[in-house]
Amino acid sequence: MNRCAVIGIGQTRHAAKRDDVSLAGLVREAALRALADAGLGFSDIDAVVIGKAPDTFEGVMMPELYLADALGAVGKPMMRVHTAGSVGGSTAIVAAHLVQAGVHKRVLTVAFEKQSESEAMWALSPKFPFQPPLLAGAGGYFAPLVRSYIRRSGAPPEVGIKVSVKDRKNALKNPYAHLLLPDISDEVVEKSPMLWDPIRYLETCPSSDGAAAMVLAAEDSLGGVTNPAWVLASEVRSEPTMFAGRDQVNPRAGRDCAKALYAGAGITEPRRQIDVAEVYVPFSWFEPMWMENLGFAPENEGWRLTLDGATSMTGDLPINPSGGVLSTNPIGASGMIRFAEAAMQVRGTAGAHQVDGAKIAMGHAYGGASQFFAMWLVGRDKP
Amino acid sequence: MGEREIAIVSFAEVIVERSDRDDCELLLPVLKRALGDVGLTQQDIGFTVSGSSDFLGGRPFAFVMATDVLGAWPPIRESHVEMDGAFALYEAWVRLQHGDLDTALVFAFGRPSQGPLHDVMSLQLDPYYMAPLRPDALSLGALAARAALDAGLTSEDELARIAGERRGVPTSTSEPYLREPLRAHATPTLRDGAAAIVLAAGDGARALSKRPAWIRGLDHRIEPHSLGARSLTRSVSTEQAARGAGALGFGADVAELHARFAHEEPLLSRALELPASTRVNPSGGALAQDPVMVTGLCRLGHAARAVHEGAARAIAHATSGPCLQQNLVCTLEAR
Known part of the structure; x- marks a missing residue:
């Protein structure tokens, strides 16, 4: 398997409504920034891999066909990935595979969502026969899992609020973050309306328009880039939506995925060896839940990492220095932003939200009914 | 280009006029047969990937329930493309090049009977300039057919002959136009369907199949x-993919072309430089049966089946987008 590195990263300005750009304009904004970061042009790219969540969000069927021109894909192979909420992560992994398999030298990968074109919450809520209802959007589905987590772990009620305040404060240091709430505090979050008990308005992600892009390259095609983020390992896992006894709070697909990921990168003590992680947390309580699922904390004790400050910027395992999905959520791109932010950390290009000396970083994404997982580990040093 | 030897060792499809089953019920027997024919279960599969489109059912996340059908437990390495299943096979082929996994399951499903497919396809067009005009897929096919006729690449007589051969029924230019210059016989026969293919690497493929269909190029x-x-009378992307896949001068016994309209067959045959000795679409192709999102994967399956059953070399082609915008070419051979 050939080595693969991230040599260019770009993202758009994320906002509730980017009505200043078309779909093509949106993806191009991210792609051009990633290319500029890598010191390359479209002609240097061998293939394009694009991802987004359901096409119904914009009402365009297989929009990559129309986006081929805007992304400089004409005359090249172009792939379109869709794996629910994990898609931004899995798209980056499909792109990395092309380099690792030796099929291509330089691949442009892009993920986007222009949620203002529709209403994602209701697009996610139709009732189908024999399927678990999503009720009112993703929050309606995930709130019972959070309640289950609280019951199982005995976590104190303020954990969700702490996560929210931390991520929203981190977002203030990220020039690309969508939601900027300078006056955020425990009290402000606590007083925000309860949407899906126990998830309050300020404990949920926004709906964003945005895109992210990366240029992935083989070892002999780094060009002038001297600070690549090396892909140390990547993994995906999926499990069925429904069956009796399925643990949706701490899903096995996530645990297996993390375990295989660590094995692939030679990580034996993830909490100690991984310096920073960008984890897909669309609702505050998913931070402690994923801490356990990813093996950073023993079962039922993930919330202690949050309360102890371990996951803050000054803790020993900063989680979501970018502000995370809670601050920026163009659904299809949210996973790729996690992967890209992890790469920025080990490249030392994260600016005000840089974790000092980050050598190994994790990007994480999940989707569906907590059943699709995509993860990667990137490193400053060549493996 | 990949260096690891990878072969199609199994193929199964179910195609019906209009399924009264949901996607999962349609898929289950197909997956069972593709795996069962080579004595495998889901647990033996290293990588699983599928292709489908949410717009056929007009709902988000159509593919999610497929993980239930797979019996993805313990959890599996799995991916999905919002493309024809042929492109899912490409992803699987790339994944197997890594060398750590030896088998892959590729599948696709589509039930165009759920809506007015030809109209739905207009939502695939540029949403700002093209889609608001709502040209349906048949009209765009007719536009390209007119260009092909005007360029002298084919004739209405030839279109009727191709359609008759693929559909196995008599056809005539005295039939009325559906969209001038296309008659109904020269347009796809929409079907509901599902298909699955098993890929295996190296000696694993030899152990699973007496005569694996080796992927020479993709x-x-x-x-x-x-x-x-772009030109509607020359398929430039097919020419490029054909070069990449080593299809030019390959001397295939059989070529399975994803031609949804009769005029696309001569166009694609020309791009692939097929000699007169190559049999084109013995399966009938999309003119006979077009389970949308599955049709391309079926071309790979039928080309592989030709090799399994004795052909030395076969070419498979799959397409996506209006008027052959995106094209995939695969060369298969016995070894």
């Missing part, structure tokens, strides 16, 4: 989206 390319920005 490539795909895309063209500009706008019909005004």
Whole structure:
């Protein structure tokens, strides 16, 4: 398997409504920034891999066909990935595979969502026969899992609020973050309306328009880039939506995925060896839940990492220095932003939200009914 | 281009006029047969990947329930493309090049009977300039057919002959036009369907199949989206993919072409430089049966089946987008 590195990263300005750009304009904004970061042009790219969540969000069927021109894909192979909420992560992994398999030298990968074109919450809520209802959007589905987590772990009620305040404060240091709430505090979050008990308005992600892009390259095609983020390992896992006894709070697909990921990168003590992680947390309580699922904390004790400050910027395992999905959520791109932010950390290009000396970083994404997982580990040093 | 030997060792499809089953019920027997024919279960599969489109059912996340059908427990390495299943096979082929996994399951499903497919396909067009005009897929096919006729690449007589051969029924130019210059016989026969293919690497493939269909080359390319920005009488992306896949001068006994309209067959045959000795679409192709999102994967399956059953070399082609915008070419051979 050939080595693969991230040599260019770009993202758009994320906002509730980017009505200043078309779909093509949106993806191009991210792609051009990633290319500029890598010191390359479209002609240097061998293939394009694009991802987004359901096409119904914009009402365009297989929009990559129309986006081929805007992304400089004409005359090249172009792939379109869709794996629910994990898609931004899995798209980056499909792109990395092309380099690792030796099929291509330089691949442009892009993920986007222009949620203002529709209403994602209701697009996610139709009732189908024999399927678990999503009720009112993703929050309606995930709130019972959070309640289950609280019951199982005995976590104190303020954990969700702490996560929210931390991520929203981190977002203030990220020039690309969508939601900027300078006056955020425990009290402000606590007083925000309860949407899906126990998830309050300020404990949920926004709906964003945005895109992210990366240029992935083989070892002999780094060009002038001297600070690549090396892909140390990547993994995906999926499990069925429904069956009796399925643990949706701490899903096995996530645990297996993390375990295989660590094995692939030679990580034996993830909490100690991984310096920073960008984890897909669309609702505050998913931070402690994923801490356990990813093996950073023993079962039922993930919330202690949050309360102890371990996951803050000054803790020993900063989680979501970018502000995370809670601050920026163009659904299809949210996973790729996690992967890209992890790469920025080990490249030392994260600016005000840089974790000092980050050598190994994790990007994480999940989707569906907590059943699709995509993860990667990137490193400053060549493996 | 990949260096690891990878072969198609199994193929199964179910195609029906209009399924009264949901996607899962349609898929289950197909997956069972593709795996069962080579004595495998889901647990033996290293990588699983599928292709489908949410717009056929007009709902988000159509593919999610497929993980239930797979019996993805313990959890599996799995991916999905919002493309024809042929492109899912490409992803699997790339994944197997890594060398750590030896088998892959590729599947696709589509039930165009759920809606007015030809109209739905207009939502695939540029949403700002093209889609609001709502040209349906048949009209765009007719536009390209007119260009092919005007360029002297084919004739209405030839279109009727191709359609008759593929559909196995008598056809005539005295039939009325559906969209001039296309008659109904020269347009796809929409079907509901599902298909699955098992890929295996090296000696694993030899152990699973007496005569594996080895992938000699596999490539795909895309063209500009706008019909005004590309030639409708020459499939440039097929030519590029054909070069990448080593299809030119390959001397295939059989070519399975994803031609949804009769005029696309001569166009694609020309791009692939097929000699007269190559049998084109013995399966009938999309003119006979077009389970949308599955049709391309079926071309790979039927080409592989030809090799399994004695052909020395076969070519498979799959397409996506309006008027052959994106094309995939695969060369298969016995060894």
